Amino acid sequence: MSGCVFCDIVARRQPAEIVYEDERTMAFLDINPANPGHTLVIPKRHAATIFDIDEEDAAAVMRTAVRVARAIRQAFSPDGLNLVQSNGRAGGQEIFHLHVHVIPRWVGDGLRLARPPVVRRERPLSEVAAEIRRALAQMGEPGA
Secondary structure (H helix, E strand, O other), X not given: OOOOHHHXXXXXOOOOOEEEEOOOEEEEEOOOOOOOOOEEEEEOOXXXXXXXXXXXXXXXXXXXXXXXXXXXXXXXXXXXXXXXXXXXXXXXXXXXXXXXXXXXXXXXXXXXXXXXXXXXXXXXXXXXXXXXXXXXXXXXXXXX
16 A cells, blocks of 8 residues: 555565565564564454454464564563554544554553453443344354
8 A cells, every 4th residue: 555654665665674474464573672682473464453454364373473473582581562553533542544553561661551450330241232132133244
């Protein structure tokens, strides 16, 4: 997609420290890492958000995220790891090409990804679940 920095990285028009690549995905270091080893995993085919990606590319992105997470564990021995995937401005997305952050974590690293969540239980959980199940059924999803 024209003007997309991640598409430009896939096309090799922008530099990146690529750590993994296959037919559907690419993984490269974040240029503003939260911790050493902070890697981004993207689909090669442009999809702005999770709402836009096809299921095959989404599955490929997750497979690559798992591979990269295991490599980070072997390379750096972190105490833990975060996977972060944001959608839309309200969700904190800044680059509109779907990407998963794979962030190694160490006890005491000082990194705070989010404040403790605020519990908002304005409606009974059973009502909220029913709405989601209804939407899945309307979309023809099995198991709804």
